[in-house]
Amino acid sequence: MDQKDLNITFKQGLRAMGWSFLMVLFSTCQDSLEEIPKAFLTPQNFYETAEDALLAVNASYDHMASGTSNRDFGGVYFNNYWVVQALASDEGSASGANNPQYSLPLTNFTWDANNGYLEDVWEDLYKTINVTNIALQQIPIIEMDEDLKNRFLGECYFIRGLMYFELVRMFGDVPLSLEPTVDLSTISISRTAVAEVYAQIIIDLELARDQLPWAYSGVDMGRATRGAAGGYLTKVYLTLGEWQNAIDEANDIIQSGVHELMPNFGDIFKIENSNNSELLFSVNFTLNNDAIWETSQFNVRVLPVELNKNSLSWELPTQYLYDLFDPSDLRRDVTFKVEWTDSSSGETYTFDPHIFKYWDEAAEPNASSSSSDFFNLRYADLLLMKAEALNELSGPTNEAFELMDQVRSRAGLDGIDITLNKEAFREAILLERAKEFVFEGHRWFDLVRTGKLKEKVLLAKPSLSIDMSRHILFPIPQREINVNPNLVQNPGY
Amino acid sequence: MKSIFIFCFSWSSLCFAYGQLDSMRVEPSSFSGSSFNYVHLDELLIGKFAGTWVTQASGAPGSDYSIRVRGSGSIFGGAEPLYVINGIPHYNTVNNSAYVYGSGVDFLSLIDPSNIKEVKVLSNIIATAQYGSRGANGVILIETKVGAQEAFSVDFQTFTGYQNIYKLPTLLDGSGFAAYQNDVGTNDGNDLIYTNPSNFGKGSDWQQRLYRKTALIQNYRINLNVSNNNTSFSMLGSYMDQSGIVNQSGLKRYNLQARLASRPNDRMSFNSSMVLARSESNSVLTDDPNGYGVVTGAYLFSPLLGSSDILNYQVDNDGLPNNGNDGRSLDLLSSHKILNPIALSQNASSFSTISRLFWSSRISYDITDRLSFYTQLGVDEIFNEDFSYFGSVLQPELSVGGVGMNAKQQSFNWFNESYLSYQFNQGANILKAKIGAVMQGTLVELLSGQSRGFDNEKLGYYALGSGAAKTIGSNLDEVQWFAAMANLDYKLRGTYDVNLILRTDASSRFGGDFVFLPALGFNMDLKAAGVLSGAGWISGANFYAGAGRVGNQQISSYLRFSQLDQSIFYLGNTELKSFVPTRIASDQLQMEISNQFDLGGDFVVRNGLMGSLEYYNRTTTNAFIAIPMPFYNGVASLVTNSGVIRNAGIEMTAGFKNQIGKFDWNVNANIAFNSGKVISEGSSQILYGSDVYGMNDWLIIAEGEAIGAIYGLEINGMVTTVGTDIATLDGEVAKVGTVSYKDQNEDGLIDHSDRVLLGDVTPDLVYGFSTKVSSYGFDLSLLFQGVAGNEIVNFNKVILNNINGSGNISEGAYENMWSGTNQQGNLPISTPNDGKIVDESLVENGSYLRLKYFSIGYNLPKILLEKIKVQGINIFISGNNIFTLTKYSGINPDVSLFNSEAQNMGADFGGYPSTKLWSVGFKISL
Structure with missing residues (x-):
């Protein structure tokens, strides 16, 4: 072999060496360039067992009470929800000592789309919806006991229905998202008409009513029940003016005998009576050294x-x-x-x-x-709702007076004047509700539902100007409008 | 000129860093006893490199510096440069977890700067392209010292430094505070609280009690070199003990460094370096964005209270906290619970230890005359442990006991780079080629424990088991990188030089997808080309141009995965668990890729004058942006690659080095203009800026605007007459003596939609000037540096100027307070939301010029030295942060509350005060 051949051989060898060197590097590195999360769960390695299903369902309770991750400051019913209901009504006023830029405009009916309390409520409601959407998508494919699975799904349907009920009442047409987000494609869905949102709420609450038990025992006390779903269906129908449906749903609960009024009004609020039989649904809080946003405020x-x-x-x-x-x-x-x-x-x-x-x-x-705890729905509410529906359907009937008197007699009051006409009875119910449910997160809804927002608020806060075309809905939070070009603001904002 | 590029180990002789803008060397003399006194390694970057903006995040010993090379290259990712120490690349990180109070010690601060031989900043595309997917934000090359040529040498050096605070706000004293409280009451229509404010006298000066008058630094180091014909060995041992200017804080640093270099035969060379470092630091709560720290506490805490008072109470006419059961009223001055800063510094402290083992070995072997092989192996292992305790005395209203925490973190970083290079000379033309690969992996593991409700508070973080309620946590973060590269360089007749880099990079963070990152450079030696034939006084000049792509991957790991986190809630009193989604997968996420273009030239004149000029333009086409998501998606934002940002500018450097008579004179001046713009934000305007004292979203990403644009309300002026037509924040009728804001959208309300741009946080201009003159054994060195054209959001003003009566304020604020008797005052009598509003009054010009370093040294004459048989004795006095010219009203315009975070620059709030340092010392060489 002469020098030239040797050179060629050497060059070939070098080339081969270079290529094989690179090939080896590429192949060994491709494997190690895969990222494997070990310190947290991902949807890919979760939602596999009945235990996972329970943890997924629990996420929605967590969001209602203690926190919605990013906000890290309590869940739906921790504070702003009931604060907004109280301030934007004849019921309450803010002292201005806390977040005056949000609390005073709510008190004075000058709120706008940048109100942080309203944004928090919106955020919490939707984050909870997202959690139920995930559970409702994942749980059906888990192999587990069918009865338990149905109960889990029922709980999620109930919570999703409840969240949309809060949203549709506060904001009107809202984006109706029924599936979890997987990518950016769902960044800009439009608002769905109120009627369509209600149709979905009824579907969800009916599924919940049919799949949930009347009661739980032990550590499950406090979960959504058939009474909770039926109670909210009653409220949905009452809000929609479907009086007979409201009466039917209320009757289902009354006839079950599961729920009753606590004999003493003050006992409802005693810590030891958490989850008592008057409560159709409540969100549980706790005082515990380890609890931070799990305590009630x-x-x-x-x-x-x-x-x-x-x-x-x-x-x-x-x-x-x-x-x-x-x-x-x-x-x-x-x-x-x-x-x-x-x-x-x-x-x-x-x-x-x-x-x-x-x-x-x-x-x-x-x-x-x-x-x-936060009392979402009490049996007293159910009784007054049925009385209201009866009155609207066929004037004040004896049954309506009797229902009202159950609530009044516990308060140590005489029976209602049975000579009241329909309008006067309507007024009497609204007054009774004002006194029964102080700061329980109902007042703005009640005043808007009955069309008496302006009339009643002016009695409590005479100097305000109330606009019945504007103040019966809250504005879509400006942040949402900014990030979703398909959202159109409510009139007047 | 080319000799300046001697230093590119990782690419050996093929490293063509065009334009020495990237490589103005720090003079080795900078580290000898006769020059500046550096405490932190990052100080080596200050004022010497054109376009390198160095900001001290906090004045705490060992705290981080923020480095930006050619502007801010990222907004939601990291924008720090890549550090390459002895050939091993890594990003500097700060130990500022939830388990440490204060700003935290950064891992780079462990390395003693006195043993650094050379620091270079790479920003030119042909230089940064060598680092591919991690080169976009510049590269800092650092090499530790190698043994000198002498057969044997030992030197010992020591200095003692005295740190003093150079500026503090002047607050109201006791009688001033009482008078001020009276005025607040009067403005609100209440009765006087204090009948005779002057009775209170000076009261407590919390700042004086919190800070040491003088904090000492002591430093000892010994350096040993041994060498023979083909092997040299260098070793350094050093110890530093730095007291912090805040009582209870301080840092101790231990270093043992060694480096062995050998050339056993003609074909092989080898070097290996090791750094073994440990730091122990004590810190207290400072730099706290929520305003609970000691610095803000010392501003706010009432001078009428004493050491035993924990909460900020209102006191009565006799100086006693009024009407409480045990003499302690809960009539707090503010709903924001301000704690006694002294009690806080004594009862809430943390202690951290960091150990770092850094090892690097490089071998080069010439297979033939033309072909050689190079490989490097490196390991960087960091162990750190944090202990903290929060005493129960600080929570008088709660009965939960103290909280102790202990966290251990281990970071393991391995690195390998190997390549084959080939060189072919054909007459005056040289061809060089190279292929190789780089692999690196990092693994960070964390284990933490927290316990509260200790039976006996003498026990704390070393006895977590004795607490009543305990929680533990752990975490893992793992990243791998891989790159393959080829490099071709052709030099024609010693005049024209073309350099092509082909590189493909992949990272586990981005699913292992390979990204192609090429670069092409061209250099022309104007002297050799004969262009300068008429100008014999020019000894050398170059023209160069380069273009290419570089990447940035400083973003959290695992963003391509949706994440579920555990959360607890209660049914009845039963704790239940749930897994809640906290993140949606950004499954298409890619590294940031920048296209960069450079054009420049440099020259050297025979008399020692040199200069350079370079234009650059770096466009990041897929910048990380956290796009806000509608809440029905369950998360508030999603990280995408949807942004486009551009940094463009001009860098100029001039230097002079010559002997004039008996004087050796050395000058370096540099200046850089940068314009950083958002070309496209990829979504609607995006607000960002983390929460500071209840204020967030103070920055905006908006198309066509600066990177780091400040967003807030514009001020109309003081309300002097009541008018219902004045728009207010709370919808109430504007009170006389309050501030009125511009209602930009004229909707009759002041709210977020009325905000406008109020400036930006990145400087337009960064400059430095240094000089050294030596003669007759004496030398004098000075370094000036500064920035211009940036704004700072001075959140301290919300506290110091807040005349709602919720705490103490500055003397100046009280003088400017509007009142019935001072209608000229321009500070409002009350503001909604406790004054927590980002408006133009907080935004200040951040420009400054500072004499950063100063030193005078004297080398004892040879005659004397020979008598006492030593090689050299040098004594020196040096000063750091001597004076600052600025209009900024805060303590220090060179500040950043959130360390080096790109998405939170330019905030000043309750930072650990920086100090002026004077030191004296000597060095003996044997």
Whole structure:
């Protein structure tokens, strides 16, 4: 072999060496360039067992109570939901000590699309919907006990129906998302008409009603029941003016005998009576050293600063609301206090009326974070809803008076005047609701549903200007309009 | 000129870094006793490299510096340059987890800067393209010292430094605060709280109690070199003890470095370096965006209170907290719970240790005369452990006990680079070719424990088991990179040089997809080409141009996966668990890719003058943007590649080095203009900027606007007469003495939609000037540096100027406070939301010029040294941060609350104060 051949051979060898060197590198590296999450779950390695299904269902309860991940500040019913209902009505006013830029406009009916409280409510409701959408998509394909599976699905249908019911009442037409997001393609869905949203709500709540048990035991107490689904169906039909349907749904629950009024109004709010039989549905909070956003915020917000504890007088009842109560009404002094005596020092403090009904002083002397639950729907509500539907359908019937009197007699009041006509009875129900459900997250809905928002708010806050074409819906949060070009704002905003 | 490019180990002789803008070397003398005194490695980058913007994030010992090369190259990803230390690439990270109070110590600060031989900043495309998918934001090359030529040498150096705060806001004293509280009451229509404010005298000066008058630094180092014909060995041992200017804080650093270089035969060369470093740091709560830290606490805490008061109470006329049961009223000045800064510094502290083992070996072997093989192996292992304790005394209203935490993190980083290179000379023409591959992997594991409710608070983080409630956590982050590359360089007649880089990169973060990143460079030696034949006084000049693509992959791992996280809730009192979705997969996510184009030239004149000028334009076509998502998608945002941003600018450097008479004179001046713009945001306008004291979304990404544009309300002026036509934030009637904002959309309301651009956080201009003069054994060195054309959001003003009465304020604010008697005042009597509004009053010009370093040294004359048989003795005095010219009203215009985070630059709030440092020391060489 001469020098030239040798050179060629060497060059070939070199080339071969180079290529094989590269080939080996590429092949060994391709494998190790795969990313494998080991410290968190992904949808690809979750939703496989009945246990996973339960954890997926639980996510929606978690979102209603303690937090929706990114916001990290309580869930749907933690605070802003009931604060908005109270402030935007004749029921409450903000002191301005907390987020005055949001709370005062709600009090004064000058809110706009940048109101942070409304954005939080929207965010929480939709994040909860997303969680139910995921569970409803994933659970059906899990191999597990069919009865349990149906219950799980029922719970999710209930919660999704409830969330859309809150949304459609507050914002009108809303984007109707029934499947979990997988990519950017769903970034801009449009608003769905109210009627169509309600149709979906009814489908969801009926599925829930038919798949859920009347009651649970042990650690499952507090989950959605047939009573919860039926109770909300009653409310949906009442809102839609489908009186007979509302009566039928209410009857189903009343005849079951599962639910009843607590004999003593004040006992409803006692910590030890969590998940009592008056409650068709409640969202559970707890006071626990480990719990941060799992505690309830009622006491911190609504008890007076004068207690020298951790309470801050952020939301106050209107004087008008306080004055609605007859002094003989047993509910008045449970619901409010205007003075309080510190049992350790013996000193007495006086103040404007503050909401005291959520404070179980004996159980939680600190008046701070609390275990008290949010009462979404009580049996008293169901009774008054049925009375309202009966009145609307066929005027005030004896049955309607009798239902109303069940609630009144617990409050230590006489029976309602049976000579009331339809309109007067309608008014009486609205008044009864005002006194029965103070700061329970119903008032703005009730006033809008009955068309009396302007009339009643002006009684409590005379200087305001209320626009019945504008204030019966809240604006779509500006953030959502900014990020979704297909959303059109509600009229007047 | 070309000799300046001697330093490219990873690409050996093929490293053609056109334009020495990228490679103005830090003079080795910078590290000798006669010059500047650097404490942190990143200080080597300050003021010397055109277009390199260095910002000190916090003044805490060991805290991070933020480095930007040629503007901010990313908004939602990291924009820091890649560090390559002894050939091993990595990104600097900061130990600022939830388990550490304060800004945290960064891992780079472990390495003693005195043992660095050379630092270079690569920004030119042909230089950064060598680093492919991690080159887009520039590359910092750092090499530790190798043994000198002497057969044997030992030197010992020590200095003692004195750190002092150079500026603090002047706050109201006791009587001033009482008078101010009276005025607040009067403005609100209330009675006077204090009948005679002057009775309160000076009161407590919380700042004086919080800060040390002088904080000491002590530093000792010993350096040993041994060498023979073909092997040299260098070793350094050093110890530094730095007290922090905030009481209870400080840093100790231990270093052991060694480097062995050998050339056993003609064909083979070998070097191996090792750094073994440890730091121990104590820190307190500073740099806290929520405003709970000691610095903001010292601003806010009432001077009428004493050491035993934990919460910020209102006191009564006799100076006693009024009407509480045990003499402690809960009549807090503010709903935001401000803690006594002294109590906080004593009862909430953390202790961290970091150990770093850094090892690198490089072997080069000439297979034939033309063909050679090179390989490098490296390991960088970091262990760090954090301990913190939050005493129960700080939570008087809660009975949960103290909280102790302990976290251990281990980071393992391995690296391999290998290539074959081939060189062919044909007369005056040279062809060089190279193929090779780079592999790297990083694994970060975390284990943490937290416990609260200790039975006995003498026990703490070393006895987590004794707490009542315990939680543990763990995490893993794993990344792998791979790149294959080929490089072809052809030099024609020593005049024209063409360099082609072909590289393909993949990363596990982006699914292992390969991205092609080529670059092409051209250089012309103007002297050799005969262009300068008439100009004999020019000893060398070049013209160069380059274009190519580089990438950036500084973004969280696992973004291509949807994530479910555990969350708890309660039914009754039973804790239940759930898994909730916290992230939607960005399954198409790719690395950021920038197209860069450079054009420039340089020259050297015979008398020692040199200069260069370069234009660059870097466009990132798929910048990371977190697109806000409608909430029905379940998440607030999704990271995409939808942005387009561009940084373009001009860099100029001038240098001079010569002997004039008896004087050796050395000058370096550099200046860089940069314009960073958002070309397209890929969505609607995107607001960002993390929460500071309840204010967020203070930055905006908007098409055609600067990167880091500040967004807030514009001020109309003071309300002097009540008018219902004045739009307000809360919809209430505007009060006299409040601020009125411009209602930009004229809807009668002031809200987020009325915000406008108020400036931007990145400077248009970064410059530096340094000089050294030596004669008769003396030397004098100075380094000035500065920036211009940037704004800072001074969130401190929300506290210092907030005259709602919720805490102490600055003296100046009180003088400017509007009141019935001072209607000229321009600070409002009250503001909605406690003044937590980003408006133009917070946005300030951040331009400054600073004498950053100063030193005088003296080398003892040879005659004297010979008598005492030593090689050299040098004594020196040096100063850091000597003076600053700026209009900025805060403590320090060179500041960044959120460390080096690209999406949160330009915020100043409650940072650990930076200090002026004077030091004296000496060095003995044997």
